[in-house]
Amino acid sequence: MAPENTIDAPGSYSQAAIERLFTRHSAFTGRVFSTRSYPSEEKLQQAILDGELELGLIAIENSHTGTLHTTLTMLVDGRLSPVRAGLANAPRVHVVGEYIHAEPHRLLAPPGATLEGIEEVRSHPHVLEQCSRWLDDHVPRARRVAELGTGWASKAINELGDPSIAAIAGEKALEHYDNLIELAQGIETYPSATFTRFWLLGLEPAKGERHHEPRTSLAIRTKNRPGALFRVLACFALRDINVCTIECRPHVRGAVEAHSPWDYTMYLDVDGVPDLDPGVCEAIMNLREFADDVILLGSYPRYTLEVMNGTWTST
Amino acid sequence: MAPENTIDAPGSYSQAAIERLFTRHSAFTGRVFSTRSYPSEEKLQQAILDGELELGLIAIENSHTGTLHTTLTMLVDGRLSPVRAGLANAPRVHVVGEYIHAEPHRLLAPPGATLEGIEEVRSHPHVLEQCSRWLDDHVPRARRVAELGTGWASKAINELGDPSIAAIAGEKALEHYDNLIELAQGIETYPSATFTRFWLLGLEPAKGERHHEPRTSLAIRTKNRPGALFRVLACFALRDINVCTIECRPHVRGAVEAHSPWDYTMYLDVDGVPDLDPGVCEAIMNLREFADDVILLGSYPRYTLEVMNGTWTST
Structure with missing residues (x-):
């Protein structure tokens, strides 16, 4: 192996x-x-x-x-x-x-x-x-x-x-x-x-180009406080930025040290990139005000699959 | 096997x-x-x-x-x-x-x-x-x-x-x-x-009891429209209901039939139960206005793990 x-x-x-x-x-x-x-x-x-x-x-x-x-x-x-x-x-x-x-x-x-x-x-x-x-x-x-x-x-x-x-x-x-x-x-x-x-x-990091409809992936760590998830999404919604997908997981590392096994890492994909979209920049600055950690995983050209006559076609 | x-x-x-x-x-x-x-x-x-x-x-x-x-x-x-x-x-x-x-x-x-x-x-x-x-x-x-x-x-x-x-x-x-x-x-x-x-x-279904701090798990299907995730969370946030965790997955079944491979199923855990919390009831009714499907998986007494002196203790 x-x-x-x-x-x-x-x-x-x-x-x-x-x-x-x-x-x-x-x-x-x-x-x-x-x-x-x-x-x-x-x-x-x-x-x-x-x-x-x-x-x-x-x-x-x-x-x-x-x-x-x-x-x-x-x-x-x-x-x-x-x-x-x-x-x-x-x-x-x-x-x-x-x-x-x-x-x-x-x-x-x-x-x-x-x-x-x-x-x-x-x-x-x-x-x-x-x-x-x-x-x-x-x-x-x-x-x-x-x-x-x-x-x-x-x-x-x-x-x-x-x-x-x-x-x-x-x-x-x-x-x-x-x-x-x-x-x-x-x-x-x-x-x-x-x-x-x-x-x-x-x-x-990739340079975003508008015609590729780029997307950005982030990881955000927050304390498990009431409304934490909503506040994260609000940072984007207030600026008309679409959050395409989200996933939460408890922190994997250092749980005993931190005495906080249920703090979260959230993974988000959002439309747009900080380079081209001031709103995405501002949303990230806004997140840093209350999240423990905001990690930009990267921005990249979107890839979409469409179904045409029952078979997959990439566009 | x-x-x-x-x-x-x-x-x-x-x-x-x-x-x-x-x-x-x-x-x-x-x-x-x-x-x-x-x-x-x-x-x-x-x-x-x-x-x-x-x-x-x-x-x-x-x-x-x-x-x-x-x-x-x-x-x-x-x-x-x-x-x-x-x-x-x-x-x-x-x-x-x-x-x-x-x-x-x-x-x-x-x-x-x-x-x-x-x-x-x-x-x-x-x-x-x-x-x-x-x-x-x-x-x-x-x-x-x-x-x-x-x-x-x-x-x-x-x-x-x-x-x-x-x-x-x-x-x-x-x-x-x-x-x-x-x-x-x-x-x-x-x-x-x-x-x-x-x-x-x-x-x-379990009957919720207040002293067990019950929680409810739901699956919600929505079209992949801008802001769909935020609207789902807003239904709960507007009523001060904490969403503890969320996960999105593309629909697995019927993608070709529906021509919509990227429609989502969202899985949410929220604090409270419809039986005891009118807000949870109202949030679910609100969700049904715009989600394709709202499936109550169940409500149940919360179970929490705490770390005490480096070892896990259930409370």
Whole structure:
């Protein structure tokens, strides 16, 4: 479970996502790039901080299985972020793009495999959960093994070559690994409504451009006082700034030290960017008056998925 | 992965949680009860609807790994809920209690096992994630196998008796399975700040009592219009009702049909109950004016965890 940084595991959903983002979104097209995988979000973040990697893509939420909260926590106050230690000018990563990926999940296995013979299915834990109903119905006795991601799972079963061990992954894995065949497709519980949102990370904050309808993501820490949530939203509503989404979580770290396990971190996405929208700047200054901490995760061009004739189209 | 309803798997965190809730919280003490496990939240919900089970306990969120979103979706619009099909008077389950469980995670294995010899670790996927840093450091080559829960994982490794296969579970599993030993304790990434919130489910809504400081959980569906979130919170703020927590997720079902993948379901916990607080009633009526759907998940006595001298105490 802890391969070296030098090992690559192509064929992941992230790889498919980054290739599509860089060919479909006008803010990113025209770049020449190569991709590689990292065995954890922390190592990917460190590679960006070290200048080894220009941009990194991480999954942040799925419409079925929810937010990848451990990743969000890492971005806000992970052990790799020197900002949390008071070093406000130290380098840190910023969210500089988003992408929403929708693709049917596939069950892949080495040649000779049959559904009846599958004893083990490997994938990212969220992907296993997204397919749990199908797995219950079709391979009820198969062990479900958590891998670092769909690329790592595909690489592992390709190397093992054991027809009783399958992986759940996408088209990219099927393309990349010559020795894998597809046993089933579209095995997610909600076939028309399972999509994953990715964030693109970089060392330099992105410059907002009006025609990209940019959006800003923030983390806000407040005491759990009556009305705290409402006051946060009011800072934006009073300035006609739309808050697109919000999530609250209790603080994960230092609960015992602080004697305050139920203080909150709120995660917000708002329309607009501080660079271009004075209202967003003012709302953030207003927040700092009463929040313990306001952390700008980044501003980035919006990515939207539209449904056209029953299939997803990016716009 | 799909045992029959007749199989029991004691020794889970849920079992520990329900025993503590029923001995520590004044709203529930004094009852005589027995417990049993179900192989899925859906089967547990169905057992309540069928009258086979009086009350059921399900994990709903963890401070480290976040909301168990699939479970929340099941409660709101799962295939088992006849309300969603327009049968408003058909039976459905209600949230009637909450409990917050904090206990160090333990690595358990059959006698003779050593850390060096562990090749496979089984547990609930969220628990595996809560311990991932320790697993990376101490058993980096071990497969991580997703089980239905910590009771199922403990039962499985106890039956297999293979000293290379371990489970992550709690004290209850160690008590129940004579043939398991503890290899490590406190292996979660955030030892002082990992706690799980459970909901108690029943067929009859709970009657609110003022001295229990009751709380109400709701799901609200709205179109993704500018200011939608703020208007929802304003319904409560205008009436001095505290919103304790909020989470937004895109609708999971029917996205293609509706051509609206980014409409939201919001999950809110608010202080008070419609029975006792006219303001809560009025806020809900106000919400119905502009929300597509307002679903009362239930009202229940509050459960709080306090930190006393570095250890958790329930109050």
